[in-house]
Amino acid sequence: MFFRLPAKKxxxxxxxxxxxxLAISANAAVAAGPELxxxxxxxxxxxxxxVVVWRTNSPAAPSVKIGKSVAALNRQIVGGSIQLLVSAxxxxxxxxxxxxxxxxxxxxxxxxxxxxxxxxxxxxxxEARIQGLEPATRYYYSVYAGKKLLxxxxxxxxxxxxPSQGTDADLRIWVVGDSGxxxxxxxxxxxxxxxxxxxxxxxxxxxLHVGDMAYVEGTDKQFQNxxxxxxxxxxxxxxxxPSMGNHEGKxxxxxxGTGPYYDAYVVPTAAEAGGLPSGTEAYYSFDIADVHFVCLxxxxxxxxxxxxxxxxxIADLExxxxxxxxxxxxxxxxxxxxxxxxAERQLIEMxxxxxxILESCGVDIVLxxxxxxxxxxxxxxxxYATPTVAEGVVVDDGDGNPDHDGAYRKSQGLNPNEGTVAIxxxxxxxxxxxxxxxxxxREILVEHGSVILDIRGDTLTGTMVNKNNVERDVFSxxxxxxxxxxxxxxxxxxxxxxSLLTVFVLAWQDEAxxxxxxxxxxxxxxxxxxxxxxxxxxxxxxxxxxxxxxxVIATYDNFDDLMSEIRTEISLSTDAVAxxxxxxxxxQNYYAYRFNAKTATxxxxxxxxxxxxxxxxxxxxxxxxxxxKVEIETRKNIFKFQLNNQVEYDVKLDQPLPExxxxxxxGENSAASYEYLAIRRGLP
Amino acid sequence: MRRKRLLQAIWSVGIAFAVSPxxxxxxxxxxxxxxxxxxxxxxxxxxxxFIRRGDEYRAIAKPESAVxxxxxxxxxxxxxxxxxxxxxxxxxQQHRFAKTLEVSQQGIAASDSADQAAxxxxxxxxxxxxxxxxxxxxxxxxxxxxxxxxxxNWFLGESRALTKLDRLDAARLSLEAAxxxxxxxxxxxxxxxxxxxxxxxxxxSLHIEAGLARSRWKSSWLLLRARLELSQNHxxxxxxxxxxxxxxxxxxxxxNTANPWLSSDxxxxxxxxxx
Numbered sequence: 001m002f003f004r005l006p007a008k009k010x011x012x013x014x015x016x017x018x019x020x021x022l023a024i025s026a027n028a029a030v031a032a033g034p035e036l037x038x039x040x041x042x043x044x045x046x047x048x049x050x051v052v053v054w055r056t057n058s059p060a061a062p063s064v065k066i067g068k069s070v071a072a073l074n075r076q077i078v079g080g081s082i083q084l085l086v087s088a089x090x091x092x093x094x095x096x097x098x099x100x101x102x103x104x105x106x107x108x109x110x111x112x113x114x115x116x117x118x119x120x121x122x123x124x125x126x127e128a129r130i131q132g133l134e135p136a137t138r139y140y141y142s143v144y145a146g147k148k149l150l151x152x153x154x155x156x157x158x159x160x161x162x163p164s165q166g167t168d169a170d171l172r173i174w175v176v177g178d179s180g181x182x183x184x185x186x187x188x189x190x191x192x193x194x195x196x197x198x199x200x201x202x203x204x205x206x207x208l209h210v211g212d213m214a215y216v217e218g219t220d221k222q223f224q225n226x227x228x229x230x231x232x233x234x235x236x237x238x239x240x241x242p243s244m245g246n247h248e249g250k251x252x253x254x255x256x257g258t259g260p261y262y263d264a265y266v267v268p269t270a271a272e273a274g275g276l277p278s279g280t281e282a283y284y285s286f287d288i289a290d291v292h293f294v295c296l297x298x299x300x301x302x303x304x305x306x307x308x309x310x311x312x313x314i315a316d317l318e319x320x321x322x323x324x325x326x327x328x329x330x331x332x333x334x335x336x337x338x339x340x341x342x343a344e345r346q347l348i349e350m351x352x353x354x355x356x357i358l359e360s361c362g363v364d365i366v367l368x369x370x371x372x373x374x375x376x377x378x379x380x381x382x383x384y385a386t387p388t389v390a391e392g393v394v395v396d397d398g399d400g401n402p403d404h405d406g407a408y409r410k411s412q413g414l415n416p417n418e419g420t421v422a423i424x425x426x427x428x429x430x431x432x433x434x435x436x437x438x439x440x441x442r443e444i445l446v447e448h449g450s451v452i453l454d455i456r457g458d459t460l461t462g463t464m465v466n467k468n469n470v471e472r473d474v475f476s477x478x479x480x481x482x483x484x485x486x487x488x489x490x491x492x493x494x495x496x497x498x499s500l501l502t503v504f505v506l507a508w509q510d511e512a513x514x515x516x517x518x519x520x521x522x523x524x525x526x527x528x529x530x531x532x533x534x535x536x537x538x539x540x541x542x543x544x545x546x547x548x549x550x551x552v553i554a555t556y557d558n559f560d561d562l563m564s565e566i567r568t569e570i571s572l573s574t575d576a577v578a579x580x581x582x583x584x585x586x587x588q589n590y591y592a593y594r595f596n597a598k599t600a601t602x603x604x605x606x607x608x609x610x611x612x613x614x615x616x617x618x619x620x621x622x623x624x625x626x627x628x629k630v631e632i633e634t635r636k637n638i639f640k641f642q643l644n645n646q647v648e649y650d651v652k653l654d655q656p657l658p659e660x661x662x663x664x665x666x667g668e669n670s671a672a673s674y675e676y677l678a679i680r681r682g683l684p
Numbered sequence: 685m686r687r688k689r690l691l692q693a694i695w696s697v698g699i700a701f702a703v704s705p706x707x708x709x710x711x712x713x714x715x716x717x718x719x720x721x722x723x724x725x726x727x728x729x730x731x732x733x734f735i736r737r738g739d740e741y742r743a744i745a746k747p748e749s750a751v752x753x754x755x756x757x758x759x760x761x762x763x764x765x766x767x768x769x770x771x772x773x774x775x776x777q778q779h780r781f782a783k784t785l786e787v788s789q790q791g792i793a794a795s796d797s798a799d800q801a802a803x804x805x806x807x808x809x810x811x812x813x814x815x816x817x818x819x820x821x822x823x824x825x826x827x828x829x830x831x832x833x834x835x836x837n838w839f840l841g842e843s844r845a846l847t848k849l850d851r852l853d854a855a856r857l858s859l860e861a862a863x864x865x866x867x868x869x870x871x872x873x874x875x876x877x878x879x880x881x882x883x884x885x886x887x888x889s890l891h892i893e894a895g896l897a898r899s900r901w902k903s904s905w906l907l908l909r910a911r912l913e914l915s916q917n918h919x920x921x922x923x924x925x926x927x928x929x930x931x932x933x934x935x936x937x938x939x940n941t942a943n944p945w946l947s948s949d950x951x952x953x954x955x956x957x958x959x
Contacts, residue, residue: 105764105766106766257833269867276869277872279869280836308835308868308870314945315873318899319898352942360937360943384943414900416935417937417938
């Protein structure tokens with residue numbers, strides 16, 4: 001990113017840049033001519049302007065044509081309105097902005113097979129700021145390298161300018177988070193949104209991304225492969241307003257505004273689209289119709305109340321005159337998905353430092369990602385404590401669905417402390433996890449999907465559309481008249497049902513010492529053969545098992561489902577046979593993975609109607625006098641085993657693993673102890 | 685022996701499934717720490733992995749562990765900037781200010797450019813502020829501003845140090861220079877305060893009245909105007925504004941909740957009222 005100069009200076013600079021660009025173009029010997037390598041895509045829309053961005057792989061004399069119909073692209077934008085940025089390898093005058101290049105010291109430390117985060121060599125990025133447009137008007141466009149048409153001049157390449165600020169909203173907003181894998185789930189989420197908008201005959205107006213758009217490290221190539229290539233059919237005619245995720249933060253820096261993330265986007269820094277100047281692309285605001293949007297950087301900037309970001313937010317919100325307020329950033333203030341907002345610093349600080357500012361200014365919706373799950377709150381206010389509790393912070397504990405409990409109600413305009421709906425939309429493509437239950441949530445879904453927000457006049461409706469284009473959650477907020485707010489002392493709370501979790505850490509409480517742990521059953525073996533034994537003062541417990549003449553099997557009661565992963569640490573007595581059981585349906589039907597310390601072997605065995613079938617048996621180079629770390633992953637019918645981070649092997653089954661319980665197994669006359677047991681639920 | 689190994693191999697509750705995670709299967713900082721620990725235990729002792737784990741330790745507020753990792757990284761690669769950066773910040777987090785300054789100086793010495801050195805200068809400045817050494821803080825802030833991309837907080841730091849040193853005109857001028865480089869409203873608000881500090885009441889008043897006219901919520905502008913009035917010994921007018929600000933603050937603050945921003949403004953209003 002570069003600091004964008006005030007408009008007047010920028011025009012002068014852009015003009016210079018453009019002519020330099022032409023000179024570069026004229027001197028270059030590129031036989032094939034420039035090819036489009038990114039875009040075109042749209043940025044920073046206002047009622048009167050928009051920015052079209054694209055990249056080529058060799059120098060070009062760039063231009064854009066626009067018009068109100070495909071057949072009449074009769075306005076051409078060239079020269080001073082188009083800014084050129086180049087990759088570091090390109091020979092160009094110093095005053096031309098360089099795209100990101102990894103510092104030499106970092107490059108030297110990177111493993112040879114790790115991807116470089118630097119901009120792809122020979123990259124030319126063009127940013128055409130088109131001004132003098134009419135509000136809420138559709139324009140078609142095309143981009144050129146000299147006379148060569150690169151893209152557009154067809155019905156697919158268009159943009160619609162924002163409606164004038166202050167007009168009644170009629171907006172459809174797409175919200176996606178944690179999507180940038182480049183894999184099938186991400187594509188399906190995108191496709192589902194497109195199907196949803198087509199079926200409902202209402203196109204998007206804008207796109208908010210709540211971060212983690214380019215896994216794993218937000219490199220230039222990852223941006224291309226996992227963001228631009230996937231969403232191009234949307235990006236070519238809708239503006240994506242971004243917030244930086246921690247994965248982009250591995251190569252981009254909010255403090256300096258540099259890196260592939262900042263290269264990719266052009267967002268307002270000087271109130272070009274409404275709001276107040278932030279002076280940085282790390283956080284910013286903009287207005288569309290009567291909605292005020294605020295984007296914050298929750299990753300790598302000062303999150304204290306006296307920091308520049310908080311001070312800007314306060315000033316910005318004090319002055320907004322809009323009817324709706326939507327805030328978005330990456331780290332969620334409330335979650336128990338793949339992250340825990342009661343335990344992680346960035347999440348806690350966003351809740352304790354920024355939520356009070358936002359709610360004192362009447363925020364309606366807070367959008368975030370980071371946690372790979374969909375969680376949507378009740379109408380809440382004042383939930384700043386750690387840990388988060390529901391008592392006294394919920395103002396409407398209904399589901400907000402107009403067809404069920406009814407829409408949430410707030411007074412017209414922005415009024416402090418009348419309630420916020422907080423949404424974690426981290427389900428845009430990456431692997432999903434639920435570790436617990438956040439008590440202020442009304443809906444918690446472990447499904448890939450995205451959120452559609454429709455704002456029409458005094459009503460906002462949120463819909464979570466899963467990757468199969470099924471509406472899985474609907475809520476509305478109606479802002480009308482004057483509403484009296486009551487904070488509920490005993491609101492409804494989501495059931496803390498362990499069967500809904502995706503990760504089970506089978507820790508046990510102190511009261512189980514010397515006993516079979518709570519929620520465990522002996523499926524086989526005598527009483528008191530399985531007991532909890534404390535082994536340290538660090539809340540670590542040991543499950544000790546001693547079998548007599550019969551082997552012992554104990555199972556965990558709260559999981560009876562498809563399993564995708566197991567981890568444990570087992571210590572075996574000399575000559576012992578011990579391991580784990582899974583897909584345990586009854587004493588006759590289950591799978592076992594067990595070690596024989598005497599023969600130093602590991603076996604995978606299937607029991608079907610009491611008959612044992614050894615699916616795999618092998619010697620393993622493990623010192624069974626020491627503790628053995630065991631990790632088992634299942635992917636359909638492939639089992640991956642990893643022992644002590646050293647021994648790894650796969651076993652392919654002739655059929656997928658069925659559902660069932662998980663437990664431990666200790667053979668006859670054997671003793672073993674399990675320091676840790678954890679399982680992950682498999683997702684369909 | 686086994687018991688010792690057990691203790692050495694402790695896995696914290698809730699940090700499962702961090703081994704070889706799919707790259708985008710998101711994990712909490714604790715899980716990432718666990719995964720990285722396993723890789724380190726397996727012999728992967730690289731600079732990058734120690735820095736990564738150090739960063740994760742900082743995220744879960746374990747600066748002492750972070751410090752150890754950054755030191756490990758520096759043993760492998762002395763003067764490596766990301767490790768020095770992490771170590772300096774973790775030391776600051778621990779309030780080990782002498783160490784913070786020492787490491788920052790190493791970072792500055794190892795930097796190739798003003799941009800690289802700037803973050804170390806800024807951290808030094810924050811450290812000197814903690815020690816109430818305002819002259820040194822000022823010097824460090826000025827050096828941080830040699831960066832081509834100075835952070836807004838650094839501009840504010842420079843003016844804050846100048847104000848503490850009672851160089852009020854210089855503070856105002858520094859903010860005017862800052863506003864030439866960055867349009868942030870935060871700099872502009874600080875500049876209006878500096879106008880009050882410098883006795884430029886008329887100009888300050890113009891900007892405050894304009895701000896009041898624009899704003900839906902007025903308490904921060906009212907407090908600014910109250911400070912302007914106090915600077916002119918208009919105590920009654922100042923207290924009237926403070927009372928109005930207090931009324932608005934209370935209407936926006938849900939009782940029994942922590943609100944650091946409104947709490948600070950409320951204390952300012954009460955202080956003016958109690959004068």
